[in-house]
Amino acid sequence: MSYLSFIDFYKNEVKLSFEDHPFSKTPKHVWVICRFRNQWLLTEHPRRGIEFPGGKVEKGETADEAAVREVHEETGAHVKHLSYIGQYKVEGKGGTIIKNIYYAEIKEIIPRESYFETKGPVLMDDLPANLKDNNRYSFMMKDNVLRESIRKIKQTNLF
Numbered sequence: 459m460s461y462l463s464f465i466d467f468y469k470n471e472v473k474l475s476f477e478d479h480p481f482s483k484t485p486k487h488v489w490v491i492c493r494f495r496n497q498w499l500l501t502e503h504p505r506r507g508i509e510f511p512g513g514k515v516e517k518g519e520t521a522d523e524a525a526v527r528e529v530h531e532e533t534g535a536h537v538k539h540l541s542y543i544g545q546y547k548v549e550g551k552g553g554t555i556i557k558n559i560y561y562a563e564i565k566e567i568i569p570r571e572s573y574f575e576t577k578g579p580v581l582m583d584d585l586p587a588n589l590k591d592n593n594r595y596s597f598m599m600k601d602n603v604l605r606e607s608i609r610k611i612k613q614t615n616l617f
């Protein structure tokens with residue numbers, strides 16, 4: 459298996475791969491890099507800050523279904539097309555987590571009464587260059603997963 463390895467914001471080891479489900483066929487977490495028209499679609503978490511939507515796979519649900527659901531709950535957006543990009547594994551102090559990374563093209567965003575655990579959608583033309591030092595952004599946006607995933611999405615001509 460080929461993967462990249464690096465240390466994240468919390469000094470945990472992360473392994474990132476763009477192969478087909480290299481770490482688990484049934485990952486318990488998902489993260490979705492979203493585009494709506496010519497913008498990035500993110501969400502604002504009250505504690506972690508701005509991040510791409512995502513979360514945990516629920517019982518009886520596939521990871522792909524969780525991705526579509528989390529995007530909707532956290533931003534009000536409906537996914538037009540979902541592409542699997544890769545997977546990463548974090549060896550944290552509290553255990554190991556495995557996440558699928560997706561790229562989603564958004565069809566429409568319909569305002570919701572509530573956005574579950576977040577403050578709702580955030581649209582941006584460009585992601586800031588200095589994410590690592592910016593405390594408005596979530597730790598999830600601060601390691602190489604984001605940079606490498608966007609590189610992969612561009613390489614694959616998804617946008």
Ligand code: GTP
Nearest residue numbers: 466467468470472489548550552555557597598601
């Ligand atoms: P909830 O509060 O129930 O959502 O769970 P939790 O805070 O225990 O978080 P979760 O199980 O999602 O993740 C456990 C730990 O894994 C986090 O504290 C992070 O250290 C790490 N982790 C989770 N998601 C990511 C991620 O996307 N990137 C990186 N680098 N680490 C992550």
